[in-house]
Amino acid sequence: MERRNLPAILGMPIILLAVIVGGVLLASPVTEAGLTAFEDPDSMANPFIFLAILLIFTALLLLLIRAAKQQLISLIIGGAIFLTYIYVFQAILYTFVGDGILLMIGPVALAGVSVIILYRYPRWYVVDALGIILASGVAAIFGASLAILPVVILLAILAIYDAISVYRTKHMITLAEGVMDQKMPILFIIPKERGYTGTYEKIRASEEDQESPKDDVKKERGTFLMGMGDAIMPAILVVSAYTFLSSPIPAIGAAIGSFVGLGVLLMMVFSGKPQAGLPPLNGGVILGFLAACSLVSEWSWVFVL
Template identity: 45%
Template sequence: MSEFNLRSAASYAGLILMMAVTSLLAILLIGPVKAAGLGAFEDPDSILNAFLFIFAMLVITAVLLILIKWKAQQVISVIIGFSLAAVIYYVVMALLHQAGLGVLADAGGVICGFGVIALLWFYPEWYVINTAGILVAAGCAVIFGVSLSLLPVLVLLVLLMVYDFIAVKRSKHMLTLADGVLRQKMPIMFLVPKTKGYSYRKSGFSIRNEKGERGAYMIGMGDVIMPAILVVSAQVFAGGEGVMSVFGIYLPALGALIGGIVGLLILMIPVNTGKPQPGLPLINGCAIIGFFLCCLIAGSWDWLVW
């Protein structure tokens, strides 16, 4: 039976807000990140980058699944913690360098990176997780978005749509992975309370409340990062002189953002059944459709020259 009610609608609004804020923050970070020379790949036009991304993700997934099987929870915490701290470090360092702080920028990045992880460890409440998650997701999106042009990004998003469906519906190893890392007190997901007074920390790191009912909705960080990568890449590689923009956001990037939000809204329909659902087929698919529709409206096709 559907759990939909007004509180569910408010939770949906919270998820949409976090997706939008993540993409908008990523766009704001484009300048500082490019100025700091941060990037994941040397050649942004290489389609091979998409396959390298998938390969690296599969290796990391395999390592985490092995650690879960071995019940090496502390090792998992360290790996996730250092990874997230590194992203926060790069984001803060880039911003502080942009502000002209020089050497102090690196020190500030280190302090913020480990400070946020410490806060998550000692007080992992849902709003702390979400705040850190937005920063990490925006950081990942901008670092990959500025270093991948649009063709590799589109290939990557399509590959991830297929992978996510298989990982959730067929092999189901993604469910094992999510269950294994859910208790690590790190922003690997976004949580939006459905019930008043919900506390992730007090509920034993579960999305259920004390009555066993769904106390919060959860969406994986990857479901927010991947469409945001397209948003950033579209802003960098499909923008420029003569391309329509809204408040400085080029129309192809705005189309990807709106499309991702539409995909999330559609995803909430099967999610309400309480069964795990692959998010990327709908979210990435709608983001790509929104991107192409707005490219058509804006007449922005120069990025197709490859």
């Protein structure tokens, strides 16, 4: 193991763990506050609705990137993040204050402050801290909105889509290049050395000679980068298993599987080639979940006997 890879080996699992734990903790408040994304969590149409929204949003951003509409891109991304923060902070405040005027005003105020801080002071620790809150909230909302089977279908589809978009069409690389200049938590940042206080501008400038900014763990002068979606998607299955199953073992197995998948991804990326993150991550979390379910099933037979 090279010493320069140590921050990623330590930092990426910590971020993934924080998102998973945050998503699990927010699952109940999200449900109680009525902030779920789908009315019927068992509907097989939900994964395809999710995918359709993703494709439309991606196509829109690609068109704007081609037209060099950076200000409009900033407005769209910033608006989407602002609205997401409102839902996340609403779930958090609901836990402490319940219904009331504070629940109406507080989330909007906190969301506005968060976006302003990200825009005015986009240091790596600010981006990571607010990014973990955002990712945890998204994982909780979708994990509490989708039952197990729809989540597994969604993760399988997204893994295939990510592989195609990185290795074949490469439009995800174009998308990443177009949004990297935005001062928003679209990536987690892990510095290689102490004292790093870089902003997105400095990170972007140091990446000009890189083959692709899509790498989930990007080796460049000062930092490693991890796509936020690569932490959110595995966490959705963990939250779903925690929400819809009586035993915590499948959720724990899914979480362990996600770390195994992250380990595979790190080895792939350290080889020096651009990699799609979701195939190993989603594959790991699904296999971990299935293995844990098998374990629970075997234990149930033991108790019966």
